[in-house]
Amino acid sequence: MGVRAACEAMVERLTRRDPGTPKIPAGSYCFQVDRELSTIVKWEPDHTDVVQGVEPFAHFDGDLRAWGLDPRFVDPIRDLLDVDAVDLFTEKLNVKRARVGGPIVLHQDYPYWVANSQDPGEIATAVLFLDDATRDNGCLEVLPGSHRDGVRKPGSQAGFGAFEMDPTCVPDEALVSLEVGAGSVVFFGSLLVHRSAPNRSNGDRRTLLYSYQPAGREASVVSLAALLGGRS
Secondary structure, three states: OOOHHHHHHHHHHHOOOOOOOOOOOEEOEEEEEEOOOOEEEEEOOOOEEEEEEEEEEOOOOOOHHHHHHHHHHHHHHHHHOOOOEEEEEEEEEEEEOOOOOOEEEEEHHHHHOOOOOOOHHHOOOEEOOOEEEEEOOOOEOOOOOOHOOOOOOOOOEEEEEEEEEEEEEHOHHHOOOOEOOOOEEEEEEOOOOOOOOOOOOOOOOEEEEEEEEOOOOOOOOOOHHOOOOOOO
């Protein structure tokens, strides 16, 4: 199965399910825990019938796990982490649907993962763009060089929202928009400051993210219950 088809099949499968848990607002997002599949579905906060993303999924979706082990992702990550072998740490699909796909707020990945890894240099991510990414459809925006400056000061919100950065701490003009074509891959570490704008276009802006760690470590099946203080 092609990678786009595999992603859409997974989203369709999850939207047909009733996991029996509430949709929980948290920071700028809205989550629902699927305990049976040990995954988290992220819903659009202003359109809670529309999926925004899924994390993780390799433990229950063999097709998408196989894509994550493709040497075209794995080999550059091995070089980036300077290790002989890597395993998946976590995986995320962002679908950012046409006209309703909301923003991903300014953040670093590592603060969300600190409970699972004490060294931010041990995790890196490959982002596969399934559609052309433009300013109009909410492409990735990054702060060049920010991966060298350590973990940024947490935001002023409580709970899950504290992982988000204060949006005023980085001037808009300092961010670089990564406008890339479908099929492009971007690699970055867990300390890169980044965000993305809403999708105002008539087409989806989907991205598939695989995060890796040195081989031999347990994969992180992200616990939203812990991140939300047990409110799942």
